[in-house]
Amino acid sequence: MLRVLVVDSSRERAADVCAALALAGHQVAAVLPSAFELPAQVLATRPDVIFIQADSPSRDTLEHLAIMNRDCPRPVLMCSPDSDSGMIRRAVKAGVSSYVIDSVSPERLDALVEVAVAQFEAFQNLRAERDDATRKLSERITIDRAKGVLMRARGLDEDGAYHALRKLAMERGRKLADVAQDVIEMAKLLL
Numbered sequence: 001m002l003r004v005l006v007v008d009s010s011r012e013r014a015a016d017v018c019a020a021l022a023l024a025g026h027q028v029a030a031v032l033p034s035a036f037e038l039p040a041q042v043l044a045t046r047p048d049v050i051f052i053q054a055d056s057p058s059r060d061t062l063e064h065l066a067i068m069n070r071d072c073p074r075p076v077l078m079c080s081p082d083s084d085s086g087m088i089r090r091a092v093k094a095g096v097s098s099y100v101i102d103s104v105s106p107e108r109l110d111a112l113v114e115v116a117v118a119q120f121e122a123f124q125n126l127r128a129e130r131d132d133a134t135r136k137l138s139e140r141i142t143i144d145r146a147k148g149v150l151m152r153a154r155g156l157d158e159d160g161a162y163h164a165l166r167k168l169a170m171e172r173g174r175k176l177a178d179v180a181q182d183v184i185e186m187a188k189l190l191l
Helices: 011-023 035-045 059-071 085-094 106-154 158-172 176-190
Strands: 003-008 027-032 049-053 076-080 098-101
Touching: 003 011, 003 035, 011 027, 011 049, 011 106, 027 035, 035 049, 035 059, 049 059, 049 106, 059 085, 076 106, 085 098, 098 106, 106 158, 106 176, 158 176
Parallel strands: 003 027, 003 049, 049 076, 076 098
Antiparallel strands: none
16 A cells, blocks of 8 residues: 555546545545645655646646655656646656556556656666766776875775775774775875
8 A cells, every 4th residue: 555645736636636545545645736745745655656637737747746746756657748848848757657648548547657756766776876887987986086095195095005005994993984084184284
């Protein structure tokens, strides 16, 4: 069972969506008439998925989505008759996981929610992998700079500088990259 936050300016459509979600075994966390309070409501209700039905997503809607996606990312399924490719790209950039052109029939809603969740999870995994690779590259650069400092200051070769850093990290019980950063900072003070 997923907790779904529904955003729709039409009460009738929102009621139909809520009924379809309940039939699919999901719980409606809240219903909003606009995305204006979306970031606050997401923090307050902690939904698993956000369903937005809009005649045409406004700039405000996309801005509130972007804020929500930055602060508390969630899978977002957006349905709109607006098939403009620029609008679709802006919606995806703002954090929409799945964009469906036209309205959603109750029979398809559960499957579309699952697609939005799967796409969101795939994107989050890619983001985590990118962040991890970026962190590792940054650490590698820091370690290489610290090795250079030690090579110049103590006349060590590259292996000797690496082993000196590694020994210092082990003695202090710290990460190699943190010790390397300390070496770089100390070199700045001494030079």
